[in-house]
Amino acid sequence: MIHTTGLARRFHSGRQTVHAVRGVDIDVAPGEVVGLLGPNGAGKSTTLRMLTTLLAPTAGSATVAGYDIRTDPLAVRRRIGSIGQGNGSFDGLRTREELQAQGRFYGLDRHTARRRADELLQRLQLSGQADRDVAKLSGGQRRRLDVAMGLIHRPPLLFLDEPSAGLDPHSRSNLWEHVTGMRAEHGTTIVMTTHYLEEVDAAAQRVIIIDHGRIIAEGTPDQLKSKVSGDLVTVELADPGDRSAAATIAAGIPTAHEVAPGRDAVSFRVSHGDTVTPEIVRALDAAGIRLRGTQVQRPTLDDVFLSLTGRSLREDHG
Amino acid sequence: MSLLTDTGAVFVRDTRSKLRTPWPYMESMADPLLLLMLFGPLVAALGGIPGIPAGNTMQWFVPGMLVLMVFTTSAFIGAGFQEERGSGALERMLVTPVNRFALLAGRVLRVVVVVVIQAAVVALATVPFGLRLPPIATPLALLQLAVLAAALGTVSLAVGLALKSSYAFWGVVSLVYTPIVVTSGALLPMELAPGWLFAISRVNPLAHAVEGQRALFAADVTSTAALLGFAVPLLFGLVGAVLGTQSMRRVRV
Ligand SMILES: Nc1ncnc2c1ncn2[C@@H]1O[C@H](COP(=O)(O)OP(=O)(O)O)[C@@H](O)[C@H]1O
Numbered sequence: 001m002i003h004t005t006g007l008a009r010r011f012h013s014g015r016q017t018v019h020a021v022r023g024v025d026i027d028v029a030p031g032e033v034v035g036l037l038g039p040n041g042a043g044k045s046t047t048l049r050m051l052t053t054l055l056a057p058t059a060g061s062a063t064v065a066g067y068d069i070r071t072d073p074l075a076v077r078r079r080i081g082s083i084g085q086g087n088g089s090f091d092g093l094r095t096r097e098e099l100q101a102q103g104r105f106y107g108l109d110r111h112t113a114r115r116r117a118d119e120l121l122q123r124l125q126l127s128g129q130a131d132r133d134v135a136k137l138s139g140g141q142r143r144r145l146d147v148a149m150g151l152i153h154r155p156p157l158l159f160l161d162e163p164s165a166g167l168d169p170h171s172r173s174n175l176w177e178h179v180t181g182m183r184a185e186h187g188t189t190i191v192m193t194t195h196y197l198e199e200v201d202a203a204a205q206r207v208i209i210i211d212h213g214r215i216i217a218e219g220t221p222d223q224l225k226s227k228v229s230g231d232l233v234t235v236e237l238a239d240p241g242d243r244s245a246a247a248t249i250a251a252g253i254p255t256a257h258e259v260a261p262g263r264d265a266v267s268f269r270v271s272h273g274d275t276v277t278p279e280i281v282r283a284l285d286a287a288g289i290r291l292r293g294t295q296v297q298r299p300t301l302d303d304v305f306l307s308l309t310g311r312s313l314r315e316d317h318g
Numbered sequence: 319m320s321l322l323t324d325t326g327a328v329f330v331r332d333t334r335s336k337l338r339t340p341w342p343y344m345e346s347m348a349d350p351l352l353l354l355m356l357f358g359p360l361v362a363a364l365g366g367i368p369g370i371p372a373g374n375t376m377q378w379f380v381p382g383m384l385v386l387m388v389f390t391t392s393a394f395i396g397a398g399f400q401e402e403r404g405s406g407a408l409e410r411m412l413v414t415p416v417n418r419f420a421l422l423a424g425r426v427l428r429v430v431v432v433v434v435i436q437a438a439v440v441a442l443a444t445v446p447f448g449l450r451l452p453p454i455a456t457p458l459a460l461l462q463l464a465v466l467a468a469a470l471g472t473v474s475l476a477v478g479l480a481l482k483s484s485y486a487f488w489g490v491v492s493l494v495y496t497p498i499v500v501t502s503g504a505l506l507p508m509e510l511a512p513g514w515l516f517a518i519s520r521v522n523p524l525a526h527a528v529e530g531q532r533a534l535f536a537a538d539v540t541s542t543a544a545l546l547g548f549a550v551p552l553l554f555g556l557v558g559a560v561l562g563t564q565s566m567r568r569v570r571v
Pocket residue numbers: 011012013018019020038039040041042043044045046047
């Protein structure tokens with residue numbers, strides 16, 4: 001569905017050159033859901049803008065939905081839907097009008113545009129808002145209208161740039177319900193970026209981690225997590241005085257690392273935390289150390305990014 | 319033909335949003351009528367000014383007002399386009415296969431339609447005050463105003479595209495506004511102007527439009543002024559269309 005080689009883009013602002021994207025190779029198979037993950041300024045939007053023909057690459061090549069983005073942008077545009085970082089509807093127009101207009105821009109005749117607009121409004125629970133000025137919609141409703149505008153021509157490939165940024169958790173999960181519902185029905189290929197790690201985790205089959213315009217890792221969320229850190233195991237001690245003894249025992253477990261004695265707990269990273277937990281419980285028990293409880297935390301994608309770059313993805317979230 | 323249907327789609331969308339808040343259009347129609355009522359008598363009272371035919375001041379004054387009205391309706395649409403660009407609205411249109419030129423043409427078509435209606439209303443409203451509407455020349459005058467609106471609208475969009483910030487756009491507007499209005503000769507005849515000022519008025523498409531309108535309202539259909547009233551705005555608009563289409567191809571959101 002997507003194939004890029006060495007796709008790159010630089011910007012000149014004043015005397016400075018910004019290398020926003022430094023040669024990325026991306027392959028996306030039909031039906032896949034791929035998440036682009038990376039801190040602010042990593043080059044995610046720039047990558048999407050090249051793939052959606054909004055921006056010409058300065059190097060490299062890409063075929064999207066079967067067509068070259070440089071030589072046949074029109075064919076690409078006909079086959080993709082794209083939901084940009086900002087809201088696509090404009091104040092002063094009504095919900096249905098904007099959706100219908102978008103259908104017309106995709107070349108649908110008036111009748112089809114109207115019919116599909118009504119269908120999508122229904123699907124995305126916007127029927128009640130059909131004749132309202134888009135300025136009066138809530139953030140979640142307005143974003144769902146954006147999704148509807150990206151789907152009006154039934155594209156096989158959909159790009160979403162931070163679709164849920166700025167939404168409250170309820171609207172976010174509602175939006176995703178709709179997006180994943182559409183996908184289940186039509187098998188739409190999806191490429192998305194998001195700030196919310198849980199969303200990539202839940203929705204994406206494959207994650208591409210981008211930093212400073214380069215791909216630094218990719219794989220399924222589980223692959224990424226197991227490749228880098230390990231699970232975080234925490235044993236809570238009944239007696240804080242036992243912590244150094246407990247830490248020594250924990251350090252003795254194969255593959256255990258980052259052993260960190262806390263005030264009344266000891267945590268460490270280890271591969272296969274689930275099977276290790278009974279082991280350490282037995283060992284501590286044998287040493288006469290009493291426990292209050294244990295916890296196993298699977299690594300998050302943020303841990304993955306942290307271990308790859310030494311920086312947290314969450315730092316620059318605002 | 320995708321250019322035509324796309325232009326139609328852009329036109330419909332643009333018209334819907336603008337006609338829902340029609341106050342700016344009412345205002346720009348009230349403007350010439352107010353000038354007519356308040357400034358017209360002053361001009362008439364001056365009497366015997368070179369350039370103003372003795373007798374019917376209306377026939378001289380209304381054409382200028384119509385041109386100014388066209389100017390206020392069509393010359394600032396570039397700012398609205400900038401707003402759409404600043405929001406995600408232009409981006410969402412640019413990801414579609416919609417014809418790039420149609421994104422401009424549909425908007426220009428909207429001001430053309432508005433201007434023709436406005437001009438017809440204002441012209442009819444001034445008939446009771448003594449304006450005569452010569453049979454063949456009046457439709458031609460409306461057509462000429464339509465051409466002017468298209469030209470000004472196109473150039474405005476091109477400028478709006480070239481200047482990314484609305485500050486820059488309104489900066490340019492406030493810089494050129496007074497010279498354009500004064501040297502258009504709509505309020506006082508350019509025959510009164512010293513040579514240098516008259517020279518400036520020759521490169522002002524509005525001045526040619528005003529003179530063209532006056533010739534047509536005097537039923538002088540075959541005069542050079544009537545012809546230049548078509549030709550100069552047309553040329554101006556073509557330059558705008560070329561520049562606008564070029565920046566439309568390169569536009570980044
Ligand atoms: N039009 C532009 N002109 C100059 N620099 C830009 C432009 N667009 C993006 N950049 C720069 O390119 C880099 C990547 O930006 P972007 O792709 O928006 O990142 P992300 O979406 O991952 O947050 C940033 O440093 C950004 O400032």
